[in-house]
Amino acid sequence: MFEFKLPDLGEGIHEGEVLKWHVKVGDTIKEDDPLIEIETDKAAVTIPSPRGGIIMTLKGEVGDILNVGDVIVTIDDGNGVSVAPTETKTEEVVETPVKVEALALSAKKVEALEVESGRPVPAAPATRRLARELGVNINIIKGTGPAGRVTLEDVKLIASGEALAVADQAAKAEAVEKDDSCAVAEFAAHASTAIPFLDIDPMPDFAKEGPIEIEKLRSIRRKVAHKMTTSKILIPHVVHMDEADVTELDKFRREENALREGQGGKFTLLPFVIKAVIAGLKEYPALNASLDPLKEEIIYKKYYNMGVAVDSDRGLIVPVIKNADQKNIIQLSDKIVELAEGARNGNINVADLSGGTFTITNIGPIGGTGFAAAINYPEAAIIGLARAQDKPVVRDGEIVIRKMLPISLSFDHRIADGADVARMVSGIIKRLSDPYTLLLEI
Amino acid sequence: MVMGSLTQDAEVVVIGAGPGGYVAAIRLADLGKEVVLVEESEDLGGVCLREGCIPSKVLINVVDIGNSAVDAKKMGLNIGEVSYDLAKLRKWTGSVVDGLTKGVRLLLEKRGIEIVHGRAQFVNNNTISVDGGKVTLNYKHCVIATGSRINELPTAYDLPLWSSADALKLPEVPKRLVVVGGGYIGLEMGLVYAGLGSKVTIVEFSERLLLGADPDLAGVMIKQCEQRFERILVESRVEKVEESGDGYAVTVDHNSKKETIETDQVLVAIGRKPNTDNLSLENTDIKIIEHGLIDVDNHNRTSVPNIYAIGDVVRGPALAHKASREAKVVAEIIANHNAEFDNRAIPAVVFTDPEIAWTGLTEREAHEQGVNYKLGKFPLRALGRARTMGRTDGMVKILSDPETNLVLGVGMVGPHVSEMISEATLALEMGATLEDLMVTIHPHPTISESIMEAAEVAAGSAVHIVAPK
Numbered sequence: 001m002f003e004f005k006l007p008d009l010g011e012g013i014h015e016g017e018v019l020k021w022h023v024k025v026g027d028t029i030k031e032d033d034p035l036i037e038i039e040t041d042k043a044a045v046t047i048p049s050p051r052g053g054i055i056m057t058l059k060g061e062v063g064d065i066l067n068v069g070d071v072i073v074t075i076d077d078g079n080g081v082s083v084a085p086t087e088t089k090t091e092e093v094v095e096t097p098v099k100v101e102a103l104a105l106s107a108k109k110v111e112a113l114e115v116e117s118g119r120p121v122p123a124a125p126a127t128r129r130l131a132r133e134l135g136v137n138i139n140i141i142k143g144t145g146p147a148g149r150v151t152l153e154d155v156k157l158i159a160s161g162e163a164l165a166v167a168d169q170a171a172k173a174e175a176v177e178k179d180d181s182c183a184v185a186e187f188a189a190h191a192s193t194a195i196p197f198l199d200i201d202p203m204p205d206f207a208k209e210g211p212i213e214i215e216k217l218r219s220i221r222r223k224v225a226h227k228m229t230t231s232k233i234l235i236p237h238v239v240h241m242d243e244a245d246v247t248e249l250d251k252f253r254r255e256e257n258a259l260r261e262g263q264g265g266k267f268t269l270l271p272f273v274i275k276a277v278i279a280g281l282k283e284y285p286a287l288n289a290s291l292d293p294l295k296e297e298i299i300y301k302k303y304y305n306m307g308v309a310v311d312s313d314r315g316l317i318v319p320v321i322k323n324a325d326q327k328n329i330i331q332l333s334d335k336i337v338e339l340a341e342g343a344r345n346g347n348i349n350v351a352d353l354s355g356g357t358f359t360i361t362n363i364g365p366i367g368g369t370g371f372a373a374a375i376n377y378p379e380a381a382i383i384g385l386a387r388a389q390d391k392p393v394v395r396d397g398e399i400v401i402r403k404m405l406p407i408s409l410s411f412d413h414r415i416a417d418g419a420d421v422a423r424m425v426s427g428i429i430k431r432l433s434d435p436y437t438l439l440l441e442i
Numbered sequence: 443m444v445m446g447s448l449t450q451d452a453e454v455v456v457i458g459a460g461p462g463g464y465v466a467a468i469r470l471a472d473l474g475k476e477v478v479l480v481e482e483s484e485d486l487g488g489v490c491l492r493e494g495c496i497p498s499k500v501l502i503n504v505v506d507i508g509n510s511a512v513d514a515k516k517m518g519l520n521i522g523e524v525s526y527d528l529a530k531l532r533k534w535t536g537s538v539v540d541g542l543t544k545g546v547r548l549l550l551e552k553r554g555i556e557i558v559h560g561r562a563q564f565v566n567n568n569t570i571s572v573d574g575g576k577v578t579l580n581y582k583h584c585v586i587a588t589g590s591r592i593n594e595l596p597t598a599y600d601l602p603l604w605s606s607a608d609a610l611k612l613p614e615v616p617k618r619l620v621v622v623g624g625g626y627i628g629l630e631m632g633l634v635y636a637g638l639g640s641k642v643t644i645v646e647f648s649e650r651l652l653l654g655a656d657p658d659l660a661g662v663m664i665k666q667c668e669q670r671f672e673r674i675l676v677e678s679r680v681e682k683v684e685e686s687g688d689g690y691a692v693t694v695d696h697n698s699k700k701e702t703i704e705t706d707q708v709l710v711a712i713g714r715k716p717n718t719d720n721l722s723l724e725n726t727d728i729k730i731i732e733h734g735l736i737d738v739d740n741h742n743r744t745s746v747p748n749i750y751a752i753g754d755v756v757r758g759p760a761l762a763h764k765a766s767r768e769a770k771v772v773a774e775i776i777a778n779h780n781a782e783f784d785n786r787a788i789p790a791v792v793f794t795d796p797e798i799a800w801t802g803l804t805e806r807e808a809h810e811q812g813v814n815y816k817l818g819k820f821p822l823r824a825l826g827r828a829r830t831m832g833r834t835d836g837m838v839k840i841l842s843d844p845e846t847n848l849v850l851g852v853g854m855v856g857p858h859v860s861e862m863i864s865e866a867t868l869a870l871e872m873g874a875t876l877e878d879l880m881v882t883i884h885p886h887p888t889i890s891e892s893i894m895e896a897a898e899v900a901a902g903s904a905v906h907i908v909a910p911k
Binding site: 024025026057058119120121122123124125128129132133143145146147148149150 | 729737739740745780781782784785786813843846847848871872873875877878
């Protein structure tokens, strides 16, 4: 019997949602036949079977979340019984992650998971039910009760992630004894999430007040929740606000669009803003950096990968324009259209969804006079564009009508201070107000 | 019912009102589902209630009382000849069964479950028709709980031999009765008729009676059977059954030695087959595996995701309590609960005299699977309560893990073990160790003390027996 664990799906991806099973229990499968389609927050991947044989069990139904390391399928390969992976072997797998570059994964490296035989672990029915509900595979837990009985507490500990990887208590003690710095650090990191005064109480019974509907937090919604909570709790946000006079730029853009009638896409203000922002980032590199709070280091990135927030049916997606500083306005414009379309119809490469150094979010097409965007962790800043509109402004002592673009820049106050950020935003505004300045830097 | 056809939409259709189907229907209704229950028979409760578990236990109880009364003569009970009033016995059996079937109907009706009588047949994956179109039901979910029926003896297809269902109706007490099949049904019914006065011959194909039970457990019961039955033939195949005078001539092949047994009646108890061949399953994508069983996963889901199957139509022992548990699991899954059939033990009980019961790992399975175990066996002759009853024929044995003392399986034979097996099953479900059974206070004097004692034997610290040094 061969137990196949969900392999590493790429950097930073710990779980995926089951989109489709290609097999069912009882099917005979050949090595490399497609097994399961999984959607991560980055992309959908098809995982082939590492073994041939008969499918004995499948874990998870369409819509369920599977964690990396979960046993997702057992295959009767005629090689006798094998169950419970040991902790060491799990680590071996972590050390040899399967690359995600190609959408189809080769999962052959996970063979190391094969281990000794065993019957189901001793555990009371109520404990087994709890494990099921918390999505914990109870059969890989080495229980702390007599005869290795798994207790309710064991299951809760595993589910909370506070126990080490496979939660083999003996191995855990051993790890501490050997002063395994890595394991200890992980433990400490979890313990430090206890924030004073932070209460996460159970929800009140809303159903008492009126009809409700419950939806599971899944896929992109869940990822956004993770990202935003991390961003808002970890980063001290400060927002700087200003307006850019884009009258000239808008005129230039419209004239260009008129000339280019029928020759591909139209220019929006966005590629121009990207150019102006990159010029600003070059002057103020702190806003293209990341702060590592564990190592107490600031990591300055010498490349400019611009994330553009896109509103899709599946939720917020941020495709990234790689090396945006090396693209001209036309190339940027084309790339924006390509990525936005890909993001909207779910047809986008994993590579196009990661690696950003700075993000632009544009609420302008929908409306708004300004907003404070949340930083796309672990970046240092995000720029938010609201709607550009004609407004009465004073120029040379007279009221004139100009097209004004509200700009807000949320930044990480650990890395940068307000004065520098105000200078940088002024620079961006100057470039947007005077297309010729911008031209000089292209 | 209106003439012509009636098409109806149903959230859940349950087919079969036995201990699988009616339990599923009730649980589904309690979980807020709209349920239509389709049952072929006019009476609810299935084979178990109408012509299986329940009526057989009524008869076994009466015969046990009769046998006990005879046994008690030597203890000082003055009693004349024990005899049975068949008419009264039939009426009593009928009243017990009627009471229970009506009870089931009441439980269903009080919950607003619609009951449709007729034979269900699948039209496609989402539709069944009842009685060839009398009613057509389009369902979201379906639960197949159609159970099983008695196997017939191919060599005597046309003769009016008794099935266990016929025998339970007590048509008569034949002078001589041949029971074909030495499994639990054959033995239970054979003992009933032996108690009522028939000279019973058991004909079993395999090398001993009750092959499913461990030999030491079966052995105690077989000793009793040897006293109560006229003859026990093992390794014997029924070659043919012919009419002979007012009765039958049964030709038996015993290791190539042929013998013809003259008898007044023949009771055929050679197993059951699943009711899957009359459901038009070919109109669905449901996968059928060996012996006509329906293929399901550990959620009892068939290869059609919205159709579930439970009880005798799927793998595992054909037992009412297994069907009822599967029924609850399936009901919860349909109601979107995170349920699973993950039971560690399905107890087996044989209502012979003495009773036999086992749960979890048997010794035979341990040998087959190469599982190491430590055995603790406690004989009832060392138990006070067993002595007071004059029933010292029996034992409790516990298989445990030699390293951790985890209880792996329990087997028992003796009076009341059908009741005691639940303690052992709970121990298995909870992951109990020998110590858990040893420190639990068992009331004195009861037969149940033997579980505690057997655990002590296994742990090497028994009070009431002298361990061989």
